[in-house]
Amino acid sequence: MHCDDKRTLFVLKENIEKSWEELKKTKFDEIKLKEFSDALVEYFDLKKSSK
DSSP states (O other), X not given: OOHHHHXXXXXXXXXXXXXXXXXXXXXXXXXXXHHHHHHHHHHHHHHHHTO
8 A cells, every 4th residue: 555545544534533523413413424424435445446
């Protein structure tokens, strides 16, 4: 895995963690849930393509 990919994955992981906290605060608001879902998909797509 290239170092740029590792950095991007790290940033995406941080975004997921932040989105999760916001989602919990909003009692799983539909819009926040969609943002969280999109962040997960982006993270795992990049992780899969980096292998």
